[in-house]
Amino acid sequence: MAQRFDTKTVHFQAKDVSRNMSKAQPIYQTSAFTFKDLEDMESFYKGDKEYLYSRFGNPNTDDLGKGVAAIEEAEDGVATSSGMSAILAGILAVVKPGEHVIASEDLYGGTYQLLAVELLNLGVEVSFVSFEDKEEIRTAIQSTTKLIYTESVTNPLLRVENLKMVQELAKEFGLITMIDNTFATPFLLQPTKFGADLVIHSATKYIGGHSDVTAGVLVGKKELIEKARVKVVSLGCNLSPFEAWLACRGLKTLSIRMDRQSKNAHSLANALKTNENVTKVYYPTELSSKGNGAMVSIELNSILNIEKFFASLDWVKIAPTLAGVETTVSYPIRTSHRTIPNQIREKLGITNGLVRISVGIEDELDIIETFEAAIRSAK
Ligand SMILES: Cc1ncc(COP(=O)(O)O)c(C=O)c1O
Structure with a gap:
């Protein structure tokens, strides 16, 4: 149907630009996706269509999540609004109130605050121990312990974590491991090669690389990422399409x-x-x-x-x-x-x-x- 001027100025972008073989990934700066009819919309819920509403998923945020997963050699990944929300979504995918986390005492201050204050308020107990001593970690393990959390290279003292030792303990006690790989980046180290279940990045840092974006990404085992994705959607920790696009551009270099x-x-x-x-x-x-x-x-x-x-x-x-x-x-x-x-x-x-x-x-x-x-x- 022919459109009048005011309608046209709103709807001029009628096509999905990616069909035009655009060299750079287009930015899907949209809060939602549209459907021909109700049956077409139903196809999202049946799993035949990928996108419905950008908080649930968007091609640009998927590019970042799946792009970092690919270079981290992880099964799947999800982009988040910041490094902090990637940590939160990952932890909440694994632990419930009444359960316990063991974390290195040598962590980024914001992570310490999240674990020591916010998680405690949610009923999750966290023990901070020296990860330089395997026995200290072993002693801290309780029957409710679910997760071991550390940074591959610590902030700010740049101690390289003994990921082999961390993974051995996790295996012995059936625990899940989550590693912050922000400082090392997958260029230098891939924690999944040691067996890490979840890896997080503040993509605000080396993934983005140009100090122009705040973003996070969580990658790891598919079943854990599925659970984390539900948290990202429910808590509204999603990343904006433009920020995801910038982070993806950074990732290329x-x-x-x-x-x-x-x-x-x-x-x-x-x-x-x-x-x-x-x-x-x-x-x-x-x-x-x-x-x-x-x-x-x-x-x-x-x-x-x-x-x-x-x-x-x-x-x-x-x-x-x-x-x-x-x-x-x-x-x-x-x-x-x-x-x-x-x-x-x-x-x-x-x-x-x-x-x-x-x-x-x-x-x-x-x-x-x-x-x-x-x-x-x-x-
Ligand atoms: C090692 C590390 N992890 C996580 C974060 C949190 O990332 P963001 O500021 O993107 O939330 C930071 C921030 O400085 C960090 O240095």
């Missing part, structure tokens, strides 16, 4: 970014190890044959003026995030790890002098010289 950023981080870590005003350099040594990641944490000598150091970093910005193509720094005790109790922070080594550096793709000499100059200015 993950390898070249991680390759370059890891090389730069390696050089920076080596240079700072010889600096007399850096008392410790945290940088993994045996993460992967492709590199050891793009994060470097350093502890500055307490004689330095930390405020002056942060103020003297020239083009290196202070940012409470990581993983963009630009080098940035953060101060964990005032940002990511602010909510961690003091005694845990001290035990772990998250001190007043600790600086977390997210190394970018710039010229490595510019990065090294900028940090050396800021340290000199802070004396």
Whole structure:
């Protein structure tokens, strides 16, 4: 039927553009999908049609979930509104009130808060233990324990988790494992190869790679992802199509970014190890044959003026995030790890002098010289 102007301006996009062989994936910026008739709509519920309402699923969010699943070598994946909601959906897919989780005490502060406060409020008990000691984990296991949770490379001290040991314990006690692989990325490490059941990413970080999107993704065993998808839909933890599209665009360059950023981080870590005003350099040594990641944490000598150091970093910005193509720094005790109790922070080594550096793709000499100059200015 012919349309009048006002109708046409609303309905000009009559076709699914992907049928036009568009080179880039179109953005399905729509809250819902339409149907010819009621029978056609019923076909969604019968499983013959994929999409009904974007909170339930959308081609762009599916691209991200299934794309990350493919590179993580996982059976399935679901995209979420943030890394935090990926963690929440994954945990709620596995544990019920009255059940128990064992988590590493060495975690991103937001995850600690979610597990220690929110999960507890939902009736799920969490024990935080040192994952450097297998016996400490074993001792914490209870009859109600369902899940073991840790990060493959920890934030901010960059300890590489012993995933083989974690998996052995999980197998012995029939527990599910969930690994945050944000810092390592699937370019360097795939926890599923060790047997991990669920893997999460803050796609806000290396998957997106350009600091322009907040997103998460959860991948793993199909039956667990099915359960997690129900949580994502019911809790409204879905990702927007545009954010998913941006994250997918970022994902395409993950390898070249991680390759370059890891090389730069390696050089920076080596240079700072010889600096007399850096008392410790945290940088993994045996993460992967492709590199050891793009994060470097350093502890500055307490004689330095930390405020002056942060103020003297020239083009290196202070940012409470990581993983963009630009080098940035953060101060964990005032940002990511602010909510961690003091005694845990001290035990772990998250001190007043600790600086977390997210190394970018710039010229490595510019990065090294900028940090050396800021340290000199802070004396
Ligand atoms: C290791 C790690 N996991 C999860 C998160 C949470 O991700 P998001 O901020 O995307 O919710 C962060 C955030 O910094 C993180 O560093």
